[in-house]
Ligand code: ASP
């Protein structure tokens with residue numbers, strides 16, 4: 001039985017946290033593969049580091065980075081262990097130093113990917129050496145060592161699963177078979193030219209899912225700093241409960257809309273191979289967390305969870321009989337896509353097409369839309385400060401009268417519904433309400449329909 005165990009930034013963010021994580025790994029049964037994020041704060045630090053040009057600034061960045069990791073290592077290792085650690089550390093640090101100090105490297109298309117992926121190379125090294133110091137055989141492997149193949153534009157890569165599977169079989173499987181625990185860097189893969197390509201912020205979860213998929217693992221565990229998926233954001237609903245079980249579809253929708261527990265792309269690689277996924281809290285290993293898998297006993301409740309995404313805007317474009325001009329709709333979407341803006345929802349009517357985007361993306365989107373032929377566009381209207389409510393429940397849309405129930409609750413909150421869309425595989429109903437009303441809407445929905453009456 002192979003378990004892929006992924007630990008996030010706060011879980012590896014201090015000597016204490018690392019010690020806790022090492023204990024969790026050692027206590028877990030069967031064959032294990034570990035995937036890690038950078039220590040908390042490090043990736044943000046590296047993102048800033050890509051902006052600084054002067055040699056003094058660069059040296060300062062290197063010193064701070066070095067100090068942060070060395071402080072942790074010296075607290076964890078004795079002299080003998082430190083000597084061994086330094087052999088590997090120096091090799092990785094020299095590479096990082098050359099990257100930062102080489103003036104030409106910043107011209108590379110994938111420079112930011114290269115710099116921001118450095119944190120994982122060091123957290124994985126520390127954790128692997130810590131396991132060794134505690135008597136567990138372990139090896140630290142980078143995504144380059146493993147052969148995690150990636151494609152796509154800078155800072156938004158995705159994995160090439162077939163190729164990665166072949167490489168993992170050659171480069172990683174033998175360690176597992178020999179009883180050695182690989183500790184692998186999350187967050188990035190390697191593109192066709194051998195350059196690091198990151199999977200977007202929070203992408204280590206996705207790395208772990210790729211690794212689980214390509215090793216045909218039996219279980220993926222995402223160890224983080226929360227108890228699992230919750231029935232609502234506990235900051236809005238203090239009575240929110242942990243969800244013990246969910247299916248892949250529900251988890252995917254929740255991860256995409258609002259619930260920041262998982263990188264939204266984590267679900268697909270494990271769903272494809274029917275690998276169950278558990279979200280666990282590394283600070284409370286005695287808690288069971290949330291299990292996400294294919295089948296789940298259905299309960300009577302209508303909703304499993306209510307997530308929200310705030311600070312959004314609706315951009316509505318009016319044009320005569322736009323519904324009869326699909327090419328026009330395509331041109332509008334193409335324009336918006338030029339900015340790589342995320343579109344959370346689209347709706348159309350005879351003469352308008354409306355898009356839901358983040359407030360911050362409105363300005364650049366309008367600039368793009370203004371370059372369309374003015375003859376084709378009658379009017380563009382923007383409604384800012386709206387929020388998307390994502391109501392998730394098993395087989396939700398197949399249940400009779402569900403929309404009636406949900407929208408009655410919205411009416412109770414005196415909220416206007418500005419836009420509606422359905423999620424994939426019948427598990428979610430999404431709608432947009434003004435920001436000022438969203439808390440009331442969530443409270444009412446949660447009280448009425450999640451996990452029975454919890455008032
Ligand atoms: N360290 C990366 C980030 O902060 C990836 C991750 O943590 O998943 O975005």
Ligand code: MG
Nearest residue numbers: 008202205263
């Ligand atoms: Mg994360």
